[in-house]
Amino acid sequence: MNNATILLINQSFGGSHMNSIAATQSRVGLLHKFQTHREIIFSIIGGLFLLFAFIADRNEATFVTLVLYLLSYGIAGYSKAKEGLLDLVQNRSLNVEILMIIAALGAASIGYFHEGAILIFIFSLSGALETYSLQKSERDLSKLIQLAPEEAHRYNEDGSLMTIPVDELRIGDRILIKNGERVPADGIVRNGTSAIDESAITGESLPVDKAAGDEVFNGTMNGNGSIIVEVKKDNQDSLFQKMIRLVQEAKSSRPPSQQLIEKIEGPYVMTVLIVVALMLTIPPFIFGTDFEQTFYRAMVLLVVASPCAVVASIMPALLSGISASAKRGVLVKGGIHLEQFAKAKAVAFDKTGTITKGKPVVTDFIVTEGHQEEDILDHLVTVEKQSSHPLAQAIVNYGETRSISGQQTITHTQDVTGHGVKAVINQHEWYIGNLGLMKKMGETDIIPEKIDAKRKVLQNEGKTVMYVGYNGDIVGLIAVKDQIRPEAKALIAELNKKGVKTIMITGDNEQTAQTISKEAGLSEWVSECLPEQKVSEVEKLTKKYDVVAMVGDGVNDAPAIAKAHIGIAMGSGTDVAIETADLVLTNNQLKNIASTFKLSRKLNRIIKQNLIFSVAVILILIVTNFMQQLTLPLGVIGHEGSTILVILNGLRLLKN
Template sequence: MLTVWNRILPHIELINALTSGILILIGWALSKTEFTTASVVVFLSAFVIGGFFKAKEGLEKTIHERKLNVELLMILAAIGSSIIGYWAEGAILIFIFALSGALETYTMNKSKKEIAALVNMQPDEAWKLDEHNQAHLVSVDSLKVGDRLRIKPGEKIPADAVIMEGSSSIDESAISGEPIPVLKRLDDAIFAGTVNGSGALIVKVVKENADSLFQKIISLVQAAQNEKSPSQQFIERFEGTYVKTVLVTVAILLFLPHYILGWDWSTTFYRAMVFLVVASPCAVVASIMPATLASISNGARHGILFKGGSHLESLTKLTAIAFDKTGTLTQGKPVVTDFIVRPDLDRNHALHIVASIEDKSNHPLAVAITQYAKEQGIVPNMQVQVEDVTGFGMIGTTEGHSYKIGKPDFVGRDEAFAFHEGVAPTLASQGKTVTYIRDEQGIVALIALKDQVREEAKQTIATLKQLGITTIMLTGDNAKTAETIAKEAGIDRFVAECLPETKVEHLKELKKDFPFVGMVGDGINDAPALATATTGFAMGDGTDVALETADVVLMKNELTKIAYAVRLSRKMQRIVKQNLLFSVAVIAVLIVSNFLQVVNLPLGVIGHEGSTILVILNGLRMLQKA
């Protein structure tokens, strides 16, 4: 019985509205017979059942917020209709008002379904291993950092953890929106709410449940849905003033037309009640919130988390976006593009020596060189003695020879620039970093490396240009390298030799030319710049810092989602404008028609409440792909 009630409860408002409609039909049928008293009783029942939720909502809002609202206007209009004997019209008003309210509630629930889906994705229990490797079923809330868990194939992962034993493909679509499973091995991080594939895993908990990425995403979306946009805040302020104005006008209309226009008292009261119905701003109030919530849900479904309706709304005004280079426009990992060896030396032997020395370092350039050697089939296994010269390079000794690997000033600037007919400046002009190797006789070889521009970055920049948005790159590289990267990515402007601490100043300068500037970064070093921008977009695979820093979080490093977010925002703005224009126009036409005595109460009810239903349905379009 309880299960049935739990299923019915979310739809109780709609059920009440439909019941009210059925009672109205019964009352209308009875009114055509001699049972007119019975019809009044049935209409009253329709009033109570259909109007219960809206009357309760209106009274609570009035008491708690101490201001009048549209719900009270509708209840007063229905009561006024009954006073002058229009029982059916009053009941129909309540029915359509209740139906539009039920539809709005449905919209809210629909827009929040991602939250319910996320909550249901996280398991309540986990298999915890004790000191004897025996598994015990425990509550997820009881898990502590350092606990070891066993995760069986196909199970949902209960906590943020790292893999201690085993490997498996993990379905991370709940976190990133990416449908393709990701292979996870030893020491890789896994997240609560994702789904284990076919491999059995032993993992170590690294975060308690309340601090997990999954819980932070849930909290973020909940906060976003509760935060109101500037437009919504304005409408709510406008609502209170407007309702007071309508009530004062109704009070005047209750007697003034009788003396000025010569209407009888019945007509005067009737037209005042019609005015009360048609002048209510229900459709105006419903023009923004359903569309905003639907937009936030749409973004969450596509891996874009907005921290509130205000940030979603501000995207419509965006005229420029600044990008951090490393890890955002580029892969963030240099790769070897050129390896040039002195003609009298064996290329593979030289690469073997270099890789064996660089294998002892964890510098990004050294890692890239070692990886390149492995791709060439060379295993860096020579016995070497290594000295790391901080800021310059490395010295390695092997096979009785000493080698220096590093910058021109470290190996000899003149010799370095003269090597291979002075090819170094040409490589540098292509945005490449050049590293040199020398032995006792001179320069042995040079290695050119480059951080590759991401293909999706080029696609994103091109799409943003089509949307009329200027793109800017902020980088610490020299001007020549920055120009090369900017040209390759299709960037409009760039700022070279830009230190992390000066990005804020550059953004402030950009805001002089572009009042609304976005900033895209990794959410860590770029945190001040993200905060300075009109809208901050955080990259970084959904890291904690990204969640806490930016206005918009891209759950994966998918730059294409930026253009999607802008399109989503602009579509929402179009729909909100359509709703406001339509709702205001309907109110104006109905008010004029009422004074001309063209529209009666039933038509006023249908026109007013029908417009409310239409703007809600129009807002629901935001659930569709932008």
């Protein structure tokens, strides 16, 4: 046998094997789709048998008609009957499914197969729609889970690479992230450069350049370069894993309104069954009414008094709302929080990282006469390059914008805690800090009039002012300010327009807090608050405004976030803030707070509409039945039709 023949045989068997695998995968996929959409498939098949039975009945094919009706009963009613019986056996609680089973069987027992089959079909269809709303919500929420990779390329001690599950990664491990791969862990870049797509976390569509020392996040997409990253968090502590846990919490939660309905469902069903039992005994045996007619009316009552529409008034709408929130980057930990958000009369904000960007920038740089700006700035940048303090970084960044990188030689530096820094450059002393530092160094005997006047103006504008000292003289000042996020200003304006009070709670001094608040358009502000004081301020706001939301991102915000009725955390915030919050802005877009507030209001309107409509339909149908004016087909259509309508009304939120 030659090599060509062997190759041909291998290709034939290999091709057959691959085709077999593909066929198996296809069957598995079809089976999964069937399981997912089983309820709606059974409902439609049951509806088709109902249609065929109706046609057969018109052609007087009695036996075929009966068989088709029985098939319609069994197939369309299978899922709901199983659900109701399991609930009855396992939890020993009555439910609307039991009422529907009894009503359908009762209708069949007196020859109303057609009406009973219609009841089962519409009831199964409404149940399938409710299941669809749950599945749709789960799919939208679970899209986030799909972004988290399952494997990582870890370097061993000998320098070799090993592909392992992300759960086996440990803090300190070094991993290789190749071009086009998702980042498998939160960490710090140690080698290489790349552009990372962080839109899943930050909402920014443009990739972010990353180099040594920059932070990367689990679930983000690596771009055009390979990088080596040191793992800084275990997988379960990464941002994406926290989001996955939020998804699970959101899917399993029930708001108080839904819990109340579920609580009274059993007693209500029992009451209906008792009334039906009295109808079947008292009129025929005491008043001598026709038993068949009385039985018919009792079956109609079973149908129309069932609280299907009431039960379906809340959860489909709530799940649709949670799903709609997830689409725009807001993870809701439970339906109660989305339902309650519309009732908030005040929203409190932390300042840094929430209202402001959290990255101060230099706004003013002034020097005294006889000195050159470039020369002084060169010395400033040289000194501040040694520090990682945000204010120092702001000065370094300012120098970069003016092409000044700080090339002087430092022989000595001294940090003066709470005041600033002293440095010796080329045997000359330089001081950068507040007025306290200047006094400490004996440099404030005479403050230049121009500098002092400008300092007062800048401080009144809410800016942090630092003096620059040189060999015993004050030669200039530099002002730094944290910039207000444009989207924060837009959000605050929209909330104010809706009559919701907006309050900033910050640890900054009164002057800065007042300036920032006025610039952002806030209703009120509270300054100089420690973390424990933030909690007491939220308590005061609760007494004043009843329902209060709190927005923050830091460790110091977590107690206040927990104390508020609705706690909201930025997705880029600290772990404790995210864990404590009820709503998480995964893409850090503050505008989503306003859209979620609108969504919450719409959700509450839809729930009220559904409850009023469903209760009204039940009352009208019951009264009409006792007036002997309601037939079983009309009762079925009226009752089940109202159930379908409230579910569809709730599903409208998916388009929000």
